Amino acid sequence: MKQSVTVSKSEEAKWLEGIKVVLSKLQFKTPTFNLKKIIVPVISIVAFIGIWYLGAEALRQREINFRVEKALTDQGQAAANALQACFASNESTCQTNTLPSPTQVWASVITLVNDYYVVKQDKLDFKNKTAAVNAKRIAAGKAPIVYTGRASFVDIVIRSLKTVFAGFLLAFFIAVPIGIVIGLSPTLRNAINWFIQIFKPVSPVVWYLLVFMIVKTLLIGTSSDNSFLISFISVGLCAMWATLVNTAVGVSTVDKDYINVAKVLKLGQLQKIFKIILPSSLPLIFTGLRITLSVAWMVLIAIELLAQSPGLGTFVWEEFQNGSSESNSKIIVAMFVIGIIGFLLDRFMLTIQNMVSFNKSEGI
Amino acid sequence: MAYLELKNIYKTYGEGKDATEVLSNINLSIEEGEFVAIVGFTGSGKTTLVNLINGLLEPTSGEVLFKGEPVKGTSHERGVIFQNYSxxxxxxxxxxxxxxxxxxxxxxxxxxxxxxxxxxxxxxxxxxxxxxxxxxxxxxxxxxxxxxxxxxxKPDMIIMDEPLGALDALTRGNLQDQILNIWGKDKRTALLITNDVDEGIYMADRIIPLRPGPNATLGPEFKIDIERPRDKTELNDNPIYKTTRNAIIEYLMGIGEGRKSEQQSTYILPDLAPKSFVRL
Structure with missing residues (x-):
């Protein structure tokens, strides 16, 4: 009995050790208390919110003044006073349609969070309600009824993340192999270079349209929703160029010393590629992948918007279109969410990039 | 028959007008089990010479024969230790x-x-x-x-291209001993390229200076008849060591002088004096 306890303890110690190693590789350092490092960002955040608040307030005032003045000239003093009072009461019917203030945005954050719980409950209710029916349907070999109601903000974000990862994987599986091949062969590089140079700067909107034309025709006659398919393919094609170019450059500019090693050891062609060329170009490939992921996240919004894929892009556009009193502040919430997720994705890729990279001087 | 033989080797980089002859008329033969050092200035074409022998480069004209066979590409029979470790x-x-x-x-x-x-x-x-x-x-x-x-x-011959050039003096000494130790065990043929005359004398049976390029060529050889294992501290008092060392250095300096005089020209210095100085 006692023995087994010690064994499990040592197992635990091993786990802890492993976790420590992973943490150290992920560059999570134990935060040392550094007043400057904490205070300076806090001050800048407060200043940012302050400027935002003042700016929003000024814009709001400008709109109110304009509308009250207009009421005064069009409808007379009484109407103007009524409008002024209405704005002052801050009711939802009398909201300005301008840049929302930080407090309004925060209110929207809370609305969206509450909405998440409401939708969650809706889904649960739906599941309970349809449980019996679905069991029968499954028994009969039919597809179960699924929830198709309103999506919460979290669902929207998850949908966007799925699209971006699918696009990223597509970019990875297209760009890395092609990059390796054209990196290895100068002839192929020359053959394909014009293609890369022309298609690299094409805008996401045009990529979407191109993919739309092709996918729509390929899936002609099927009624399924292909917005996800179209949007992730467009994202992938739009974002893959950085990886393609970086891989090609990495593979074609392997250090001469490493090539000499390969020659002296008399490595075969395949061995040379897999043991020397690829490992030595990994850092550049991952730099490319990092750029690809951030480009993918950036173009996603525009492409989702066009493809009507129910992600952040569509969310932003629909809020803009529906023009409710909270629309503008929801758009700002989406903006921050997009920014923060983009930042986290970039950090994630940077960590991987640091794990695989090495300095050339390390071998010398 | 020599183990490794270089016959009338010429090596040119570039073509036509831009062609520079780095090595010219290199003749060298190394016997089996011999430890030969080639000493030369930086930039005199030492690395080119090494790459010709290990098969990374081909000579423009002439022949590199290893065990009587012409060298074609690299081979596991010739182990290489690169200058920058690689x-x-x-x-x-x-x-x-x-x-x-x-x-x-x-x-x-x-x-x-x-x-x-x-x-x-x-x-x-x-x-x-x-x-x-x-x-x-x-x-x-x-x-x-x-x-x-x-x-x-397990190469039959080991080729070292300034292997210890980037190391500090103490580490250098240690590694020299280690290499000699390993070499002493099975007496493989060894070729050492170095810019350090002392290192050459301490390690090799024979030293051949490389006259600096362009048109680098090998100078007269110096035999080192000092018994192995050699002792670094005793070496300083060894008369053979002293005379050989002086002869090699004199030879290399002579080349250096010759090189300098070729480049010499007179410069007319501007007639300037600091402001605060009184012109005499």
Whole structure:
């Protein structure tokens, strides 16, 4: 009995050790208390919110003044006073349609969070309600009824993340192999270079349209929703160029010393590629992948918007279109969410990039 | 017949107008089991010469014969230790050596490879660092890995291109002894390229100076008739050592002087004086 306890303890110690190693590789350092490092960002955040608040307030005032003045000239003093009072009461019917203030945005954050719980409950209710029916349907070999109601903000974000990862994987599986091949062969590089140079700067909107034309025709006659398919393919094609170019450059500019090693050891062609060329170009490939992921996240919004894929892009556009009193502040919430997720994705890729990279001087 | 023979080697880089002849009329023969050092200034074409012998380069004209056969490309029979170590930074010490063992003995089992790699890593005293990456090692340790890698292929001849050039004096001395030790065990043929005359005298049976390029060519050879194992401190008082050393240095300096006088020209200095100085 006692023995087994010690064994499990040592197992635990091993786990802890492993976790420590992973943490150290992920560059999570134990935060040392550094007043400057904490205070300076806090001050800048407060200043940012302050400027935002003042700016929003000024814009709001400008709109109110304009509308009250207009009421005064069009409808007379009484109407103007009524409008002024209405704005002052801050009711939802009398909201300005301008840049929302930080407090309004925060209110929207809370609305969206509450909405998440409401939708969650809706889904649960739906599941309970349809449980019996679905069991029968499954028994009969039919597809179960699924929830198709309103999506919460979290669902929207998850949908966007799925699209971006699918696009990223597509970019990875297209760009890395092609990059390796054209990196290895100068002839192929020359053959394909014009293609890369022309298609690299094409805008996401045009990529979407191109993919739309092709996918729509390929899936002609099927009624399924292909917005996800179209949007992730467009994202992938739009974002893959950085990886393609970086891989090609990495593979074609392997250090001469490493090539000499390969020659002296008399490595075969395949061995040379897999043991020397690829490992030595990994850092550049991952730099490319990092750029690809951030480009993918950036173009996603525009492409989702066009493809009507129910992600952040569509969310932003629909809020803009529906023009409710909270629309503008929801758009700002989406903006921050997009920014923060983009930042986290970039950090994630940077960590991987640091794990695989090495300095050339390390071998010398 | 000589083990390694270079006959009328010329090597030119570039073509037509831009062509520069780096090596001209190089003749060299090395016997089996001999330790030969080639001494020369930096930039005199030493590395080009090494690359011709190990097969990374081909001569513009002339022949490189190894065991009577012309050299075509690299071969496992000639192990190379590069000037800048050239370890693969993403592989550990063991993996760097294993890669060479695997290529040299493709038909063995994994366990045999591992044993061989471990043997050579032990030979250079790096067993404690076997799982480390090159970046975690000092310069001297890295070069020892490179030595282990070259030796692990069991080459018949070992070619060293300024292997200790980038190391500090103490590490250098240590590694010289280690290389000599290993060489002394099975007396493989060795060619050492160096810019350090003392290193050449301490290690080699024969020293040949390389007259600096362009048009670098080999000078007269100096035999070092000092018995092995040589002792560094005693060497300083050895009359053969002194005379040989002086002769080689004199020869190299002579070339250096000749080189200088070629470049000499008179400069007219501007007639300037600081403001505060009174012009006389």
């Amino acid at each position: 370890l693969l930074p993403w592989l550990s010490v063991e993996q760097n050596v294993l890669m060479a063992v695997r290529e040299a003995f493709p038909k063995r089992e994994k366990a045999v490879w591992k044993r061989k790699a471990a043997h050579y890593i032990d030979m250079v005293g790096l067993t404690p660092a076997i799982n480390k990456l090159p970046k975690e090692l000092s310069g001297g340790m890295r070069q020892r890995v490179a030595v282990a890698r070259a030796l692990s292929m």
